[in-house]
Amino acid sequence: MLEKAAELIKQGKIVVFPTETVYGIGTNGLDKQAVERLYEVKQRPLNKPISLLVSNMEMVNEIARDITDIEYKIMEKFFPGPLTIILKKKDIVPDIVTAGRDTVGVRMPSGEIAKKLVETAGTPIAAPSANISGEPSGTNIQQIKKNFGGKADFFIDGGINEIGLASTIVKVIDEKPVILRQGSITLEQINKIL
Secondary structure, three states: OHHHHHHHHHOOOOEEEEOOOOEEEEEEOOOHHHHHHHHHHHOOOOOOOOOEEOOOHHHHHHHEEOOOHHHHHHHHHHOOOOEEEEEEEOOOOOHHHHOOOOEEEEEOOOOHHHHHHHHHHOOOEEOOEOOOOOOOOOOOHHHHHHHHOOOOOEEOOOOOOOOOOOOEEEEEEOOEEEEEEOOOOOHHHHHHHO
16 A cells, blocks of 8 residues: 555655645656645645655755754754754755745654555655645544545545644754744743753
């Protein structure tokens, strides 16, 4: 099942899958057309960037540049896990993913299925939460199938999510971590390791 889903992602198809936070709806994050379709299916405004899921640090270095020591430290401690870090992007990342910005959100999921899916696909996966834009994040596969049946190419049912809360988003500004979206990881936890 994972092999099939990974193959579809490589081909630029859309797959719904569980992460440790909420369900994600994803596609090949380096394929511009695939990401355009993802925005359409999710009804997501084009000015809202999409984060990329990675499976290892090599993949991080493939898509991000000028990573600082502080950023590496944060990733060392909280990857894999429910944390997205904003890094400077390399040109390999299509502008549609980042809504034209020069930064990209990067997350290494700890959920077994999501982690294996990125590993098997061998490409970063553009994966916002599996919900229609503006609605609550998807944690129930039945509801998600109602929203995306006929639009997504493949569904992986992983039961109920462990956390059920979207990831914390952090950005290092002037060598200080700033929380852009609060999830289960707090600024206090981040500051503790720095």
